[in-house]
Amino acid sequence: MRRCLAALLLLLAAAPGRAEERDLKRFFAARCAVCHGPDGTGRGAGGIRLGARGFGETRALGKVPDADLARAIREGAGAMPAFRTQLTEAEARRMVVEVIRPMILRKRR
Ligand code: HEC
Numbered sequence: 827m828r829r830c831l832a833a834l835l836l837l838l839a840a841a842p843g844r845a846e847e848r849d850l851k852r853f854f855a856a857r858c859a860v861c862h863g864p865d866g867t868g869r870g871a872g873g874i875r876l877g878a879r880g881f882g883e884t885r886a887l888g889k890v891p892d893a894d895l896a897r898a899i900r901e902g903a904g905a906m907p908a909f910r911t912q913l914t915e916a917e918a919r920r921m922v923v924e925v926i927r928p929m930i931l932r933k934r935r
Pocket residue numbers: 854857858859860861862868872873876877878879880890894895898899903904905906907909921926
């Protein structure tokens with residue numbers, strides 16, 4: 827029993843921020859919105875400085891495969907830092923499908 831508890835504690839200690847990482851919308855708001863804006867328009871403070879474009883601004887991004895966008899997130903793209911230590915490959919892929927894609931498809935008014 828004691829051993830079991832110790833193992834459980836170890837497991838909890840070894841997985842900092844797991845819950846936050848799994849909620850990728852929250853992760854986006856916390857780590858990506860500073861540049862891309864909360865809605866992906868590129869109007870975050872950092873985005874304005876770095877000249878980030880809105881995800882929905884060009885048709886080009888809509889044609890980029892999920893895998894390539896996920897790689898850009900993990901490896902970094904231009905002025906964007908790499909997130910490979912914070913997002914697994916699967917999480918980066920989910921980020922594209924669940925969070926980024928809807929922002930790309932959203933029509934500009
Ligand atoms: C320091 C500012 C910054 C942060 C933080 C940041 N990005 Fe970026 N991101 C950029 C810039 C600059 C570009 C390239 C210019 C552009 O097209 O907007 C870019 C490009 C992208 C692209 C398009 C890649 C391509 O092939 O054109 C995606 C997708 C993306 N970012 C997602 C994210 C996600 C998801 C996060 C959070 C995990 C994130 N970014 C955090 C600045 C940032």
